[in-house]
Amino acid sequence: MDAETAWAEAMKFENRPNPYPYFEQLRKTPVAKVADKTYVVTGYPELLALAHDPRISSDISRSPSGFGGDKPEPEPGSEHMQAYGREASIIVSDPPDHDRARRQVMRHFGPPHSPDLMPSMEPLVVQLANDLLDKVKARGNSRFDVVEDFAYRIPVAVICKILGVPVEDEPMFHAWIFDFMMGTDLGPEGSTAEGRALAEKGRASTAALLAYLGDLVQRYSKTPGEALLSKLLHDDGPDGPMSVKETTSNAMLLLVAGHDSTVNTITNCVMTLLRNPGSWDLVRHRPELIPRTIEEVQRLQSAVQFFPSRSATADIEIGGTVIPAGSAVHLIYAAANRDPRRFDNPDRFDPLREDNEHFGWGSGIHTCMGGPLARLEVNLALEIFVRRVESPKLVVDPPPYRHNQVFRGPRHLWVDFAAIAD
Amino acid sequence: MSTASLVSQLVDTFKAQGRIVIVGASLGGLRAAEALRKKGFRGQLTIIGDEPHEPYDRPPLSKQVLKGWVPADHTKLPRLRPVDADWRLGVAAVGLDRSNRQVLLANGEKVDYDRLLIATGTRARPWFNPEQAALKGLFTVRTCDDAAKLAAALRERPRRVLIVGSGFVGSEIASVCRDLDLPVTVAERGKAPLVGALGGVIGDIAAKMQIDAGVDLRTGVAVQRLDGDADGHVRAARLSDGTVLEVDVVVASLGSIRNVEWLEGAQLASGFWGVACDAGCRAFDINGVVTDNIFVAGDVARAPHVLYEYEFMSQEHWDNAVFGAEVAANNMISLEMGRRPHLPLPSFWSGQFGVNIKSVGVCSFGDEIVFTQGSITQRRFAAAYGYRGRIVGAVTFNHGKWLPYYASLIEQSAPFPPPPPGYDRPAIFEPMPARFPDPREPTAIPDVVLTGHDPTSRGAEFRPRSR
Numbered sequence: 105m106d107a108e109t110a111w112a113e114a115m116k117f118e119n120r121p122n123p124y125p126y127f128e129q130l131r132k133t134p135v136a137k138v139a140d141k142t143y144v145v146t147g148y149p150e151l152l153a154l155a156h157d158p159r160i161s162s163d164i165s166r167s168p169s170g171f172g173g174d175k176p177e178p179e180p181g182s183e184h185m186q187a188y189g190r191e192a193s194i195i196v197s198d199p200p201d202h203d204r205a206r207r208q209v210m211r212h213f214g215p216p217h218s219p220d221l222m223p224s225m226e227p228l229v230v231q232l233a234n235d236l237l238d239k240v241k242a243r244g245n246s247r248f249d250v251v252e253d254f255a256y257r258i259p260v261a262v263i264c265k266i267l268g269v270p271v272e273d274e275p276m277f278h279a280w281i282f283d284f285m286m287g288t289d290l291g292p293e294g295s296t297a298e299g300r301a302l303a304e305k306g307r308a309s310t311a312a313l314l315a316y317l318g319d320l321v322q323r324y325s326k327t328p329g330e331a332l333l334s335k336l337l338h339d340d341g342p343d344g345p346m347s348v349k350e351t352t353s354n355a356m357l358l359l360v361a362g363h364d365s366t367v368n369t370i371t372n373c374v375m376t377l378l379r380n381p382g383s384w385d386l387v388r389h390r391p392e393l394i395p396r397t398i399e400e401v402q403r404l405q406s407a408v409q410f411f412p413s414r415s416a417t418a419d420i421e422i423g424g425t426v427i428p429a430g431s432a433v434h435l436i437y438a439a440a441n442r443d444p445r446r447f448d449n450p451d452r453f454d455p456l457r458e459d460n461e462h463f464g465w466g467s468g469i470h471t472c473m474g475g476p477l478a479r480l481e482v483n484l485a486l487e488i489f490v491r492r493v494e495s496p497k498l499v500v501d502p503p504p505y506r507h508n509q510v511f512r513g514p515r516h517l518w519v520d521f522a523a524i525a526d
Numbered sequence: 527m528s529t530a531s532l533v534s535q536l537v538d539t540f541k542a543q544g545r546i547v548i549v550g551a552s553l554g555g556l557r558a559a560e561a562l563r564k565k566g567f568r569g570q571l572t573i574i575g576d577e578p579h580e581p582y583d584r585p586p587l588s589k590q591v592l593k594g595w596v597p598a599d600h601t602k603l604p605r606l607r608p609v610d611a612d613w614r615l616g617v618a619a620v621g622l623d624r625s626n627r628q629v630l631l632a633n634g635e636k637v638d639y640d641r642l643l644i645a646t647g648t649r650a651r652p653w654f655n656p657e658q659a660a661l662k663g664l665f666t667v668r669t670c671d672d673a674a675k676l677a678a679a680l681r682e683r684p685r686r687v688l689i690v691g692s693g694f695v696g697s698e699i700a701s702v703c704r705d706l707d708l709p710v711t712v713a714e715r716g717k718a719p720l721v722g723a724l725g726g727v728i729g730d731i732a733a734k735m736q737i738d739a740g741v742d743l744r745t746g747v748a749v750q751r752l753d754g755d756a757d758g759h760v761r762a763a764r765l766s767d768g769t770v771l772e773v774d775v776v777v778a779s780l781g782s783i784r785n786v787e788w789l790e791g792a793q794l795a796s797g798f799w800g801v802a803c804d805a806g807c808r809a810f811d812i813n814g815v816v817t818d819n820i821f822v823a824g825d826v827a828r829a830p831h832v833l834y835e836y837e838f839m840s841q842e843h844w845d846n847a848v849f850g851a852e853v854a855a856n857n858m859i860s861l862e863m864g865r866r867p868h869l870p871l872p873s874f875w876s877g878q879f880g881v882n883i884k885s886v887g888v889c890s891f892g893d894e895i896v897f898t899q900g901s902i903t904q905r906r907f908a909a910a911y912g913y914r915g916r917i918v919g920a921v922t923f924n925h926g927k928w929l930p931y932y933a934s935l936i937e938q939s940a941p942f943p944p945p946p947p948g949y950d951r952p953a954i955f956e957p958m959p960a961r962f963p964d965p966r967e968p969t970a971i972p973d974v975v976l977t978g979h980d981p982t983s984r985g986a987e988f989r990p991r992s993r
Contacts, residue, residue, distance in 0.1 A: 417948025
């Protein structure tokens with residue numbers, strides 16, 4: 105199978121439950137050309153090198169992928185990835201702007217200036233997780249959907265609280281984000297009639313979401329509040345305040361990235377443990393293994409499989425390939441995370457795995473800034489789940505998957521259980 | 527029985543019944559003990575340390591401890607696994623009898639070993655004048671006791687602190703003093719801070735950082751004498767330019783001395799630069815012949831490094847102690863085919879004046895420098911060091927996430943200068959002389975030093991230096 109075919113297969117919706125055999129095919133050429141001006145990186149050392157190479161730009165407007173907009177013929181079905189790039193949010197910008205914006209956000213998000221924010225979310229997460237399981241219990245039947253009834257509710261509540269987005273607006277922007285995710289198809293199906301229709305809907309919803317967040321940010325710029333978006337707008341730190349437009353772009357980034365990938369990670373953890381009954385018992389009896397379990401699940405299932413923003417600013421020779429300047433370069437974290445040159449038995453789930461330095465949170469300057477928060481949320485949610493849900497079994501395996509290739513995860517994860525403990 | 531199986535039986539017996547002694551109970555000693563147990567050594571393990579404390583971490587001593595964030599006795603090293611060792615703490619090793627395989631202790635005891643690990647590290651270089659060295663208010667910072675005493679003195683809010691020497695430790699302490707809003711003078715014999723490790727180009731930036739933070743930085747001067755009051759407390763310092771400073775606290779940050787004196791007479795390749803060993807941590811004897819049973823790790827070790835023309839290198843870096851200890855432990859209980867080399871790319875970090883400084887490779891091996899990313903004026907940049915057209919080191923100021931890129935270039939001996947970045951290019955992207963001081967020029971000794979080898983010298987003899 106040539107690289108082009110393997111990539112197309114990996115991106116096909118029917119292969120969403122398991123794109124890994126195609127990633128393995130791709131990895132025979134760790135840096136492979138899969139389309140005109142598009143290279144995918146599936147090898148661990150090659151990805152590590154490129155994630156730190158200052159000749160690789162994350163500025164989406166420099167990429168030929170078309171996700172950045174202003175290109176004559178953007179790849180079908182992918183135009184609104186540019187929602188990330190409209191006013192250059194952190195993830196699609198390069199230093200020095202990237203560094204400055206990341207500093208501005210981190211001031212109000214983590215140590216050393218805001219060391220208490222993330223830990224202060226613990227009571228909320230614990231209460232939510234328990235309430236959600238109480239609700240499932242009160243329904244009286246023995247089946248529930250881990251995605252809708254459990255995983256989704258937690259990250260969205262946390263990120264809303266942190267950003268200062270009214271949680272009562274959640275049903276509205278949930279639908280927009282859903283459309284946005286559905287409309288982003290980097291595979292062959294993006295150019296079908298159905299793909300185009302989804303893309304159109306995604307575009308409209310993206311616009312609506314941006315407008316909504318723009319209004320919210322405008323309001324905060326006039327009437328300061330307590331949460332992060334407002335603090336960005338009124339910052340008196342060394343980098344000054346962030347503009348309304350840039351705050352809106354980053355609000356979009358943080359809202360989407362801050363909850364969708366965390367939902368997938370919680371779901372992936374439950375799914376992976378239930379696929380490995382021995383591990384479920386191990387972790388239930390030794391909850392101190394949960395942090396390592398999360399890392400191992402993240403290695404295996406990588407809630408962000410790749411992020412298609414990067415491009416080469418110069419000819420780069422790597423892994424036996426020369427990436428010509430101007431090419432899009434997709435770093436496939438999910439694939440590199442199963443590189444047998446780096447991980448023994450890479451397809452095996454091993455919650456006791458040593459030296460598990462995977463790319464599930466990225467690598468280099470764009471490393472997930474919400475990673476510590478996500479780890480906290482997933483850890484607490486999983487701890488409560490394994491303690492309270494008794495004898496759970498997967499109903500359908502593999503479960504139905506979300507459409508999106510980047511933020512890959514189950515759409516539903518039905519679980520049958522014997523009881524829910526108090 | 528075949529020789530092979532005899533030998534392998536011998537290894538098993540050694541792992542079960544052998545006696546290993548580790549001299550040095552700091553980072554390297556502890557990590558070696560843990561690695562030995564992890565790798566299946568079940569025999570008798572003795573750890574000898576001259577300090578009474580359990581192994582503790584030193585990097586916080588010149589930073590968080592002095593700042594008052596962490597008490598000096600709260601930097602104990604995390605234990606990675608039980609080591610089940612006989613700890614001999616608070617008693618120094620004073621001699622080594624290789625014929626009888628015994629370590630001699632200060633209290634007269636002798637400890638038998640089958641295999642020995644030397645991890646005695648370094649100590650702070652004391653003030654040069656013994657009489658003045660006895661003054662109250664004069665400090666060095668190497669041990670947690672040192673840090674506790676200096677932290678207490680800083681809490682008394684001295685009128686002025688004088689720091690003699692502006693290597694990393696001296697500069698970090700100056701930074702803490704400014705954070706505490708204490709008046710501080712730094713006296714440096716060289717042209718700028720950090721020049722030994724990073725050269726004059728970076729030294730000038732470090733100097734500007736100090737001055738901007740309100741440090742009274744004086745370069746090109748030596749401190750000639752310290753004067754005390756009637757109580758024997760330091761009150762004044764006389765500089766070589768004739769200036770007299772009124773000071774209540776003096777920190778002598780004059781680099782380190784390797785703890786090798788206890789090895790005198792043991793006929794090992796030990797001396798000013800440490801104990802020479804091969805890349806597998808096996809000590810050389812005085813003739814440069816590798817020993818079977820004596821291993822070296824950490825600050826006190828010096829070994830040839832493939833990336834640096836096989837020059838013998840001492841690395842006073844944290845991770846060198848950790849990785850060296852693990853390799854030494856492995857090789858102490860492995861046969862030839864199971865032995866591993868200790869060939870780390872040197873790396874270190876420092877925090878001072880709000881800037882996180884990180885480095886990989888051996889910058890001082892280079893003679894050219896090029897700024898590769900970021901902005902010098904904003905103190906966020908990466909710079910690479912070159913030697914004969916290849917990259918040998920790199921340093922970052924508030925740009926540490928880029929370091930793995932430079933590490934991989936150094937590992938590959940990639941061409942210097944490296945290709946320009948696609949963004950955030952520095953105003954000047956031209957190699958320039960790195961301005962490392964002439965080794966004969968008086969300055970602090972860098973943390974990584976190239977101690978060289980001289981294949982023409984014959985007949986090995988070390989003459990004990992007077993102490």
